[in-house]
Amino acid sequence: MSRAVEQSNRRMLRARDAMDRAYAQPLDVAALARIAHVSPAHFTRTFRATFGETPHRYLQRRRVERAMFLLRETGESVTDICFRVGFGSLGTFSRTFRDIVGRSPRDYRRQVTATGVPTCFTKVWTRPSEQFRRSPAPVGPLA
Known part of the structure; x- marks a missing residue:
């Protein structure tokens, strides 16, 4: 696994962990993308590629x-x-x-x-x- 892929996976895990902690709170893609340090569109695509489902x-x-x-x-x-x-x-x-x-x-x-x-x-x-x-x-x- 390349270093770039590993870093991307870590960022997605950070965002998913935030979702797990605050699942009952209103969350939006932009806030989660900021946690992962990527744009909202890139976050949705990468999250789906990493975990097999959209953030929503x-x-x-x-x-x-x-x-x-x-x-x-x-x-x-x-x-x-x-x-x-x-x-x-x-x-x-x-x-x-x-x-x-x-x-x-x-x-x-x-x-x-x-x-x-x-x-x-x-x-x-x-x-x-x-x-x-x-x-x-x-x-x-x-x-």
């Missing part, structure tokens, strides 16, 4: 993964979880959750129960499918 899709999947955990482990309402993980509307949350998981948040909660299995196994078994990677990257804010 990564952020949505990360939010849904967190929502899945909260649905399994807490008694919070679906609406509260929706806003807690960073979605601005219950409709968008439900549609995105269904696209990624294959069922609604309410159905997911009814069908999945905590069984005392270690969290690492539960995460692997319930990881969202890859079918979600199909739309082009949005322009502007990610949230």
Whole structure:
């Protein structure tokens, strides 16, 4: 691996780590591109080439993964979880959750129960499918 590729990968990892830390906050491509020290257009292209999905899709999947955990482990309402993980509307949350998981948040909660299995196994078994990677990257804010 060349030094340039290695540096680019590190910059993308820095931006992805920032997304992981602040997944519930409104994030935009320009702010993430500044973290990676590249232009917004270059950031989107490079992020997709590095991780196999656009920054927007990564952020949505990360939010849904967190929502899945909260649905399994807490008694919070679906609406509260929706806003807690960073979605601005219950409709968008439900549609995105269904696209990624294959069922609604309410159905997911009814069908999945905590069984005392270690969290690492539960995460692997319930990881969202890859079918979600199909739309082009949005322009502007990610949230």
